[in-house]
Amino acid sequence: MGGRYTPGKSYKKSWERFTHALDEAGIPLADKGEDHRWMEIFNLFETHILIKDARLQKFKVCIGDSSYGWADFRRYLVSMSAKASWLCLALSGMRVDELYRISPVYGAQKISFDKNGCESDTGKEIIYFLTTRQSKITLNSQTKDDVFVTTKVGLKAFHVVNAIHTPFRSRFAEDDSHRMFANLLDLFYFTQLEKSSLAASIQINFNKDNFDFILTAEDMGYLQTSDPTQTSFKQSDKFHFTPHQTRRSLAYYLIGYELCSFPALKQQLSHLSMAMTRWYARNAYSFEKLYSEIRKERVTQQAEIFARIYQKMANGERIAGGKGQAMIAEISREGESYFEYGVNKRKLSKDYWIDQLTNGKAHLHAVAPGLYCTNTLCSMRINIDLSECVDCEYDYIENVVYAEGSRMDAMRNIELLKENNELNSSSATKYYMQVKAAEEIMDDLEFEHDKYEFAEDVLSLVIPTKTVA
Template sequence: MIKLSDLEHQNKLLKAQENVGAHANYLMDVLKPAIERGNWDELESLDIGFTVSGESLGKIGDDEAWRKLQPYFEPRAKKAITIDFTLDGKVIERNLKNQLKTLLLKMIWLSPHNHSFWTISEALTDLKKVIIPLLNEAYNTLSALDFDRLETWVLTGFTNIDFERFDIYNGLNRLYKEARGLPFEVNLNKKLNASDFGLAIKEAEQYTVIPQRLYYLGLQRSEALINEAYALRDELEQLAEYIATYFDKAYEGYAKYLVSDEAILNNSKIKWCLGKSSKGTKQRTLAFQQAFSVLHSPKEEETLTLIRLHKPQIHSYYIDNFHTERKLTIGQWTITNLREAQSLFKKLNGGCLWGLMARTGMRADEMYDLNTAQGCTTEIIKRQKIHVIHANLSKTAKGSQSKQDEFVTTEIGMKAYEVLQALHAPLRKLHPDSQSFFHKTIEGCSEITKNQLGRHSQDWFKNAMGEELALTNEDIIDLKTSDPNLSFEVGDDYAFTGHQLRRSFAYYLIGYELCNFPQLKQQFSHVSMAMTRHYAKNASKFQKLRKKKQNLANAIDEERIDQKARVYLSIYQKLANKERVAGGKGKEFAKSMMKTDRNLFKDKVDNDMLSLSYWKKQIRTQSRHIHAVAPGVYCTSTTCGLRTLVNLMECVDCKNDYIVDAVFAEAKRKEAEIHILYDIENDELTPQTASESYIKIQAAERIMKDLNIDYEPVIFPDEVKNLLIPYGVTS
């Protein structure tokens, strides 16, 4: 069934399919039986469904109605998606087209599986690839698709379908999953992949790792720019307002110009000073010229009213002439016209984008979906500031990636976000209904596209590096280490794209051993560890090369070993002093101390486990591992996936965890309690939110109890108790 990001709109849409005419449920009473019967005359005359206001979405047989579906499902979509039942502009054979329509109808309304509007559209696009091959073999039904036929296509090259790409399998497997209830037989008896045909999926073009020299320069120069802009962030709003109001002020000047003698040429015609750079602006300009021409003795006020109504495009060559107060100074930057303002805006925007992506590993489209209100939050836990960027995750297909919208960043990353907020907030005010964080700096200040936004960071890096983009011998060594199958030439300019920041982030974090794969997997929100390892491919080679050099990296390694050893020593000293240590591993060790007379603080060869040198050796030889998952919470497993989304209930009894204090647990307990009260007050409490908060509070209190810390238990309101399933009740 359709799964929308706006759950309220989704519920309204599903509700609209009920009580349609004489039917209590249009989907189950009318649409489902009609699909199963497969009578095309009957089906084509039925409605696709109904809008939230009860109007028809159009008839199933109307291809144009399908093309116009998206706004009814995703009224605030940032990317247009069209469900197109033509093939290269030509009509699809009726039987095949209606079979495809029944598949899409089931995916939208009747499927037990969740599908986004994009997924539904992609299923159609992927399956349209089989239409021409089927028709070429005189088949007009999807039932003709079976393993033998597909294998023949693969072996003979009968079709133009690329069976070494994911697309065709995505379409075929959608058909297989949704087979039940379709009006035709699906003869695919399992999910297919390339290996079934002795093929391998072609590896997507790998983004290169930015050479260390350029990466470090980029980090340095973005930091300098971000720090400078952050200090002036309140004044930077003036830059955005300068751009946002520039056109209206130019309109005022243009109105004065048009009613003056200056606008009249020698031949008594008007010198319009207007542009027609696109079809839309041409229509607006012509409409204004026509409306102005019929005015008798036009006055400045009515001319300005007409200009604001039609919004003609003032030619860029003349626009500065109609804006009288053009000078603006912000810190070291002084601008005197619109182009300079737009150039400075793009530089700051691009530098902050580059800096934030480099310090989070976010994709460009995740950056595009930054939260406009709470895009960056900061928590202080045990005197440590933790900055978290919030965005809507892309590529969240079930089974390939999980839903997460949090990315830990540095203080510079936080500052970059605040500068971006200062730049774009005034532009968003011009469009109150806009859900986009980023807006254009041209006339109208509408939402920017993902591609346009990506070019800002690319252009900034290119301009910031200048001639230093030319590859050196050291750069070539770095590139051949990370991507040995690619070729590079000394002196060539390094070709940069935004996604290289994500791979470089992974590669250097793993290469410098600043985090391990489970933590990186969490930051990137991958379900598959293989995908995470793909991003950091060849980082192990970089580790070996780095360790051969006696440099700052060695000092960093030693410092890391020392810190981990001190954590282990601190834990074992607590245990030796019979102090409470929570977590499954801490409690298990305490039990072992009670059951045996043997000194548990000596290893098998009688080494002293209460010495720092012992633990340094254990860490250095990788005999022991430890990492922090939260303040005071440590895990000894190399496969731990916890990082920012710490589940306290998992840590309480986890056989790999030590918990040495309750600061984090108490903070989470308080947070959950506040969430409960807020949800009750705002009538937003649901069984899910109630149970989540209940679990957090119970886990936190168990930790505090295990650590023998006095606390006052949270008293759960009746509103919460009434939503929880009592323990032991199964039906």
């Protein structure tokens, strides 16, 4: 714009390259913003302009009762980003590289459920979750998308991270526009943060001297309880941790407080091996004093689900899943008097199921919203295969929430892969089975829907198997 500027010594070479390129293109140095190539060349050579101290001294940001200058505000953003990122890890169990891959647009969602476990916009039970890309996967065992259940604070932490990095992402190269994290230390040309740098930023900011990590006698008691064999730490030592330890802590407390079963935790942590999940949560049984109270509450909740399912069947409502369909068939054979006498009548009572669960005669764990498994040996794979749940002799499917969502995902993925010319036999077969399984569940529950019409080019890729007609 014709203003005066003399580059400092460290910036002199980049300015020489920049002005030489302008001369070769026939663009005046002071072109008043008339030629769009001026800025393109400026960015191409990563030309730097030194901001003078006098201007920096005028910079001021007020947050609450605190006021920040230029350097302090930059440090504030870096620190806040690291803390919020740590919360995302600690309250979900995801790995750092999974947080690194999280989508700025679709990374956080929430679903509301009513008292019957059905998805409802007015429901008071809210599930918060973060969606990202898995790491440590093999193509024949799981997909790349994964969902991590979190808390309301975990969801807020994601939004804090997103708010900090959004303005920086607008300056990213087009190929990196999908990345979440920017290098907050780069003042001029904003680029994505490298994965290793994200881990380092989180670790450094949580091991700084302004946090009190000096181990007290109480801390040592907790450490010895969680790992009686540990000899690495002594009282008055400073505890340093890595971001990956958040996964182990989450596993330890979820299992220790009986807030999560091993199969569910295996899914949450996206482990391929149940042995790895058990290793993460080793020694969690040190919470033994809390077991009776928490187990009682868990048994009560499971009993309420059993009683609700049988009440629905008694009222003539549909229940899907292999076990659900078998029970409905048995009730039909017995007639309307099925629930009038003996054990069958007691199955409508919560107290009956409390007794069955307490004595180990019944088992129930949630596989997905409205989808329950009664198999005590079920190890649950990382992702739920609906094609196996449809006719599984151990499964009750109470509503179409999960099936409907799974079908929508499959239909969307088919169209997306076709659009990008990436649909192959493996993916076509997988999504075909996913759609068909979901629609079978929706049929069993008499849920009104339009069948998805597979295009011929998709059907031609589907591999015939026992479950694919």
